[in-house]
Amino acid sequence: MNKAHQNKSAEDEILAEDVLKLTSDSMILRQMQTRKYAISDQSKVIQSAVGLLQDDGFNIEEINSDLGVILGAKNREAVEAGQVAGAVIIAVIFGVSVPIDKEQKMSASIVVSEAPSDPNSTIMRVTFSRLVWNTANELSKAQRLENPEIYQTFFSKVSKSLFLTEQQI
Amino acid sequence: MNKFKKVSITVAILLLLSLQGCVKDSKQALFKTGDASAVELRSFQSRVFDTIDKLKTLKTVIATLQDLGFVIGKADNDVGVVSGSKYANRHSALMTVTVRNKNETQLLVRASVQQHLKAVEDAAIYQDFFIALEKAMFLKAHQVD
Secondary structure, eight states, rough: OHHHHHGGGGGGGGGGGGTTOHHHHHHHHHHEEEEEOOOHHHHHHHHHHHHHHHTTOOOOEETTTTTTTTEEEEEEEEEHHHHHHHHHHHHHHHOOOOEEEEEEEEEEEEEEEEETTTEEEOOOOOOOEEEEEEESSSSEEEEEEHHHHHHHHHHHHHHHHHHHHTTTT | OOOHHHHHHHHHHHHHHHTSSSOOOGGGGTTTTSSHHHHHHHHHHEEEEEEOOOHHHHHHHHHHHHHHHOOOEEEETTTTTTEEOOOOOOEEEEEEEEEOOSSOOOOOEEEEETTTEEOOOHHHHHHHHHHHHHHHHHHHHEEEO
């Protein structure tokens, strides 16, 4: 996990010819993005995931229950204090305005499937990513979000959500 | 004045020369492909697997795309399509994989990728994908005859 974290900046350095190559990080990322739940009812897990995305303000953009695929997305502000400060300093010193990040589209892609060696368990893998546009309306960032904390937070919510679903409240 | 005229003509010529690399009509991109022929492209992009379990194959394709860092955007098991995108600041790729019956015992998997505003026509890149898929499928990927 630490390794994935350290390589966070390296994710932007993929070479065009390596786009479909598995790397040593692939398995670390898989671990970080996957959890197994001791529940055989996949539709229940899918329902939980959808409810959870709604809790966090995501719109459900795509869903296929046979394949266990859910795609959620939300548009949010992306103004960051550091960037604003930098832009102000540049404007004061050089008298030019530089574009700063303004809006972002955050996506969550969730895949629910049967655990390979254990039909009584369900596996959930989630990947987060975002696109960011700046004040000049240019796409300034296109990132996979590979920070371990994001995934820990998400999966602790899943556990709670599954519990809620179980309880039917 | 005469000198100014000469300069402006030179500038105009240089400008026209610089436009040489541009296309006449960018709408032509609609049906324009790269250097590979349709037949070549299909052979790069397609493999046959000895299974008829379409749902399981689609699920394996999805898992493989996730391993490769793709975000799954769309999936449909009736038609047999999965699409995803892989983001990285300087490098983003879009990919679509289709799975359909080839005959009574085999499935045909076809992948198409675009990156940097171009269709990928490099056989080695598709081979990377099928190597990863083969491993996940526990089945050999055959070239299409």
